[in-house]
Amino acid sequence: xxxxxxxxxxxxxxxxxxxxxxxxxxxxxxxxxxxxxxxxxxxxxxxxxxxxxxxxxxxxxxxxxxxxxxxxxxxxxxxxxxxxxxxxxxxxxxxxxxxxxxxxxxxxxxxxxxxxxxxxxxxxxxxxxxxxxxxxxxxxxxxxxxxxxxxxxx
Amino acid sequence: xxxxxxxxxxxxxxxxxxxxxxxxxxxxxxxxxxxxxxxxxxxxxxxxxxxxxxxxxxxxxxxxxxxxxxxxxxxxxxxxxxxxxxxxxxxxxxxxxxxxxxxxxxxxxxxxxxxxxxxxxxxxxxxxxxxxxxxxxxxxxxxxxxxxxxxxxx
Numbered sequence: 001x002x003x004x005x006x007x008x009x010x011x012x013x014x015x016x017x018x019x020x021x022x023x024x025x026x027x028x029x030x031x032x033x034x035x036x037x038x039x040x041x042x043x044x045x046x047x048x049x050x051x052x053x054x055x056x057x058x059x060x061x062x063x064x065x066x067x068x069x070x071x072x073x074x075x076x077x078x079x080x081x082x083x084x085x086x087x088x089x090x091x092x093x094x095x096x097x098x099x100x101x102x103x104x105x106x107x108x109x110x111x112x113x114x115x116x117x118x119x120x121x122x123x124x125x126x127x128x129x130x131x132x133x134x135x136x137x138x139x140x141x142x143x144x145x146x147x148x149x150x151x152x153x154x
Numbered sequence: 155x156x157x158x159x160x161x162x163x164x165x166x167x168x169x170x171x172x173x174x175x176x177x178x179x180x181x182x183x184x185x186x187x188x189x190x191x192x193x194x195x196x197x198x199x200x201x202x203x204x205x206x207x208x209x210x211x212x213x214x215x216x217x218x219x220x221x222x223x224x225x226x227x228x229x230x231x232x233x234x235x236x237x238x239x240x241x242x243x244x245x246x247x248x249x250x251x252x253x254x255x256x257x258x259x260x261x262x263x264x265x266x267x268x269x270x271x272x273x274x275x276x277x278x279x280x281x282x283x284x285x286x287x288x289x290x291x292x293x294x295x296x297x298x299x300x301x302x303x304x305x306x307x308x
Contacts, residue, residue: 048268054267056201081279091283094283115305116283117281121275127237129272
């Protein structure tokens with residue numbers, strides 16, 4: 001997988017959570033994901049297609065952080081992973097990939113995104129089935145962790 | 155959502171499980187999905203993009219049926235939802251959408267698929283976040299149930 005693809009998602013997520021939810025997150029060290037366990041309770045997934053490659057992006061929030069972001073964006077504190085929270089995670093998935101798409105477009109990669117799907121459940125697993133490595137990027141915040149995963153065929 | 159999009163996925167799934175795993179499934183009545191609960195233990199998800207619309211497809215197997223299909227395709231009976239089973243579910247996701255893509259192409263819809271993502275976990279939820287209705291199609295077999303869901307913006 002092209003390592004140029006990693007930073008656009010990282011910087012887009014930092015930017016989206018800062019501007020939309022006034023939430024600061026601190027990136028940890030990206031690494032290759034070898035297992036299938038999702039690092040949290042609710043995940044947004046989206047497929048991405050370009051003439052050069054295709055792949056998938058996912059973002060997984062711990063429940064505590066998802067609830068806090070919901071509170072900061074909408075002023076209401078949901079009781080757990082409600083349908084409103086999965087809607088919000090779907091929107092964040094769209095915004096992060098939209099930001100990454102703009103940056104990747106400047107590098108000559110013209111991606112089209114499918115629509116997001118949001119998955120939740122304690123101890124759910126996620127396996128990206130593209131041909132490339134699965135890159136896992138951890139982020140920490142005062143309210144819990146968020147992880148993103150990207151995997152592309154080339 | 156265009157109802158023309160439903161039957162290609164239905165017939166492609168029946169065909170894939172019959173030819174690849176010698177497994178007969180009986181379609182039930184398609185309906186609109188209002189809740190988020192996945193109907194099984196392991197799900198393959200894939201994004202689809204065309205010039206006219208975009209959306210997502212998912213297929214959810216009960217563990218008993220996923221294990222039986224694995225046995226019939228590869229001659230080994232896995233102990234639960236192993237990495238081999240998620241690989242197989244990813245492959246079936248590709249094959250079913252590939253078959254549907256061919257049928258939809260004949261109707262003038264030229265879809266490109268992203269790469270699949272496979273999710274597992276007891277009581278996991280799936281929410282397709284496209285603008286259209288979420289169509290749920292149930293299928294029964296001697297070894298358990300499989301459900302597919304499709305949702306497109308138009």
